[in-house]
Amino acid sequence: MGGAEQKYVQEAFDTNWVAPLGPNVNGFEQDLQLYLNEKRYVGALASGTSALHLSLILLGVNTRDEVICQSKTFSASANPIIYQGATPIFVDSECDTWNICPDLLETAIKDRIAKGKKPKAIIAVHLYGMPYKVNEIHNISKSYNIPIIEDSAESLGSTYQGQKCGTFGDISILSFNGNKIITTSGGGAIVTRTQSDKDKAVFLATQARDNAPHYEHSHIGFNYRMSNIVAGIGRGQMQVLDKHVKKRRSNYEFYKQSLNDINEISFLDEPIGSYSNRWLTCILLENKSQREDVRLTLEKENIESRPLWKPMHLQPVFADFPSYMNGVSKGLFDKGLCLPSGSNLSKTDLIRVTTTIKKYFKVC
Numbered sequence: 001m002g003g004a005e006q007k008y009v010q011e012a013f014d015t016n017w018v019a020p021l022g023p024n025v026n027g028f029e030q031d032l033q034l035y036l037n038e039k040r041y042v043g044a045l046a047s048g049t050s051a052l053h054l055s056l057i058l059l060g061v062n063t064r065d066e067v068i069c070q071s072k073t074f075s076a077s078a079n080p081i082i083y084q085g086a087t088p089i090f091v092d093s094e095c096d097t098w099n100i101c102p103d104l105l106e107t108a109i110k111d112r113i114a115k116g117k118k119p120k121a122i123i124a125v126h127l128y129g130m131p132y133k134v135n136e137i138h139n140i141s142k143s144y145n146i147p148i149i150e151d152s153a154e155s156l157g158s159t160y161q162g163q164k165c166g167t168f169g170d171i172s173i174l175s176f177n178g179n180k181i182i183t184t185s186g187g188g189a190i191v192t193r194t195q196s197d198k199d200k201a202v203f204l205a206t207q208a209r210d211n212a213p214h215y216e217h218s219h220i221g222f223n224y225r226m227s228n229i230v231a232g233i234g235r236g237q238m239q240v241l242d243k244h245v246k247k248r249r250s251n252y253e254f255y256k257q258s259l260n261d262i263n264e265i266s267f268l269d270e271p272i273g274s275y276s277n278r279w280l281t282c283i284l285l286e287n288k289s290q291r292e293d294v295r296l297t298l299e300k301e302n303i304e305s306r307p308l309w310k311p312m313h314l315q316p317v318f319a320d321f322p323s324y325m326n327g328v329s330k331g332l333f334d335k336g337l338c339l340p341s342g343s344n345l346s347k348t349d350l351i352r353v354t355t356t357i358k359k360y361f362k363v364c
């Protein structure tokens with residue numbers, strides 16, 4: 001927390017705006033629109049997951065549809081496809097950004113069309129804050145006329161060719177869950193290109209109440225709106241977003257410089273034109289057993305680290321769905337480790353991590 005959060009929350013109490021609407025909700029949405037710096041409309045919601053769910057509904061996804069989803073992601077990217085009764089089609093990653101591979105994406109689209117069904121949407125993810133190959137992916141989306149849902153849950157503060165992540169999708173989503181670059185304890189947002197899409201999302205998020213003096217419903221609604229208390233935290237967090245990005249990037253630089261001499265460890269560089277918020281610093285080891293050794297060595301020192309996200313096509317719950325694979329996401333899962341990356345890590349904390357790793361590799 002930065003400090004200003006409590007002031008906004010206190011305001012909500014003082015004015016008795018304790019509801020899923022109010023001045024903080026409007027203020028937080030405006031702050032985000034201003035920050036994103038494009039003509040976009042932001043709707044504050046209960047979570048990034050609910051934003052993804054509403055995105056699918058806005059794009060008309062239902063039971064007979066297929067939706068392409070980056071396999072290397074967190075499960076929340078894919079779950080809403082199932083909420084809609086649709087079928088996820090998983091696509092593997094490329095090595096430059098670890099995100100959805102343009103070549104395989106096109107292969108998948110062609111094959112699904114040949115099998116009789118054009119995918120209804122593509123969910124692309126800027127994983128760990130690293131922008132996916134926006135130009136390539138969006139060109140494919142345009143040429144096949146399939147809209148993109150941009151999962152920017154991990155990448156608020158990242159940019160691609162100077163434009164903020166969270167503004168590229170036909171619809172985009174953000175997350176303010178407890179572990180993200182800024183947090184409202186739990187929360188998310190949908191980012192749309194039209195006012196009417198935002199209005200539809202907010203309508204569905206507030207139980208789809210038609211305009212009538214009584215409770216009248218002609219759609220199935222959801223309880224997905226952000227509360228005014230939570231939005232107060234968000235307004236305060238917006239004041240420290242840039243600071244958090246700077247800190248996360250300096251965490252990455254510190255790790256990279258300190259571990260530079262260890263040949264077994266590699267990092268993901270930013271491709272030209274990409275600027276990552278470095279939400280998490282991830283390293284690749286030489287193989288799975290070495291990765292596990294390093295993880296357990298850190299654990300012995302009471303330092304938490306975690307293997308890179310296990311791809312969706314390898315998750316028991318998704319294993320039976322179609323997938324288009326090249327082995328990249330599986331390799332990253334085997335060899336990759338997320339290091340402690342918090343915005344409040346001290347220099348002493350960071351040194352403790354790197355010293356433990358250096359000791360393991362017998363480097364001083």
Ligand SMILES: *Cc1c(COP(=O)(O)O)cnc(C)c1O
Nearest residue numbers: 047048049074076077153175177
């Ligand atoms: C966190 C996350 C989500 C879900 O956001 P919540 O706010 O936790 O529902 C979706 N996609 C990715 C890639 C995430 O990391």
